[in-house]
Amino acid sequence: MKLKTKNLLTLSELTPKEFSQLIDFAIKLKKDLKGGKSIPRLKNKTLTMIFQKPSTRTRVSFEIAMFQLGGNAINLSTTDMQLSRGESIEDTAKTLSRYTDCIMARVYDHSLLEKLSEFSTVPVINGLSDSFHPCQILADFMTIKEKKKKLKGLKLAWIGDGNNVCNSMIYGCALSEIKMSIATPKGYEPNKIVVNKARQSTTIEITADPVKAIKNADIVVTDTFTSIHNRDQKRTKKFLPKYQVNSKLMEHAKKKAIFMHCLPAKRGSEVTTSVIDGPQSVVWDEAENRLHTQKALLVFLIRA
Numbered sequence: 001m002k003l004k005t006k007n008l009l010t011l012s013e014l015t016p017k018e019f020s021q022l023i024d025f026a027i028k029l030k031k032d033l034k035g036g037k038s039i040p041r042l043k044n045k046t047l048t049m050i051f052q053k054p055s056t057r058t059r060v061s062f063e064i065a066m067f068q069l070g071g072n073a074i075n076l077s078t079t080d081m082q083l084s085r086g087e088s089i090e091d092t093a094k095t096l097s098r099y100t101d102c103i104m105a106r107v108y109d110h111s112l113l114e115k116l117s118e119f120s121t122v123p124v125i126n127g128l129s130d131s132f133h134p135c136q137i138l139a140d141f142m143t144i145k146e147k148k149k150k151l152k153g154l155k156l157a158w159i160g161d162g163n164n165v166c167n168s169m170i171y172g173c174a175l176s177e178i179k180m181s182i183a184t185p186k187g188y189e190p191n192k193i194v195v196n197k198a199r200q201s202t203t204i205e206i207t208a209d210p211v212k213a214i215k216n217a218d219i220v221v222t223d224t225f226t227s228i229h230n231r232d233q234k235r236t237k238k239f240l241p242k243y244q245v246n247s248k249l250m251e252h253a254k255k256k257a258i259f260m261h262c263l264p265a266k267r268g269s270e271v272t273t274s275v276i277d278g279p280q281s282v283v284w285d286e287a288e289n290r291l292h293t294q295k296a297l298l299v300f301l302i303r304a
C-alpha cells in the first residue's frame with residue numbers, strides 16, 4: 001500500500017480509505033509484534049529526525065519504529081545543525097534528501113515544515129508544529145478503534161484549548177465521520193479553515209460550554225492548556241476551573257466513555273488525577289500506539 005501523498009503535515013492529506021487502512025495495518029503490526037513476528041519491511045532505510053522542541057514519545061517511538069522495521073533513525077537537534085548558523089531550509093532539505101529516505105521534523109512554525117517538504121525529494125512527516133500533530137491522531141484513532149470496535153457515528157468531545165492537536169483531531173473526525181463537539185473559552189477556538197473543511201464530512205460543534213460538549217460523548221479528549229509554542233504562561237487562568245476534565249464533568253459523558261490525552265499532562269490543571277489515572281483513561285494505550293501507527297505510516301510512505 002502506497003499513500004497518494006508524499007508528506008504527512010496535517011492529516012488532511014489522507015483519504016478516508018487510506019486513514020482506515022493505516023489504522024488497520026497498525027493494529028496488525030501490533031498483533032504481530034506481540035506474537036513475536038517482525039518483518040524488516042524497511043531494511044537499510046533511514047529516517048532523519050529534526051527536533052526544534054523537546055519530545056519523549058515522538059522521538060522514542062519513531063526511533064524504535066525504524067529499529068523494529070530493520071532500518072535506522074538519526075536524531076538531530078536544530079542547534080547542532082548548520083540551520084542554526086543560517087543555512088537555508090531549502091539547502092538543508094536538498095542535502096538531507098541525498099542521504100535519507102524520510103524526514104520527520106518537530107518545529108515551532110508550521111510553514112517551516114511546508115518549506116522542508118517543498119524542497120525535499122523524500123517524504124516529510126510532521127512530528128508536531130504550532131498548528132498540527134497528525135501522528136498523534138493516527139495513534140488516537142487506532143486506540144478508539146481498539147476500544148470501541150468502530151469509528152463512524154461516535155461522539156468525541158474536545159475540552160480545553162483549540163490547539164495543534166485539536167486541529168488534527170478535527171481532520172481525524174472528518175476522515176472517520178466521528179461527530180466532534182469542542183468546548184473552548186472564547187478566543188481559544190481551533191483554526192476556522194480546518195473547521196470549515198471538516199464540516200463538509202462531519203458535524204463539528206463549537207461551544208463555550210463544556211457540559212454541552214461532553215453530553216453523551218463516547219470519547220473525551222483534552223490537552224495541556226499551555227503548549228510548547230505558547231509564550232503567554234498566564235493563559236491557564238482562562239481555562240480554570242471551567243474547562244478542567246474532572247470526575248464531575250465526566251458524569252455527563254456516556255458511562256462507557258473513554259478519556260484520552262496525548263501527554264505530557266499536567267495533573268490538577270486540564271485533568272484531575274481521578275480521571276487520567278482512573279478506569280476510563282486509555283492514555284497509556286494511546287502512547288503505546290504511537291509506535292504501531294508510526295510503523296504503519298513509515299512503511300506506507302517509504303516503501304516503493
Ligand code: CP
Binds near residue numbers: 056128263264
Ligand atoms: N504526545 C507527544 O507528542 O509527546 P512528546 O512531546 O513526548 O513527543
Ligand code: NVA
Binds near residue numbers: 128163223224226262
Ligand atoms: N499541544 C501540545 C502537545 C504536545 C505533544 C504542545 O504543542 O506542546
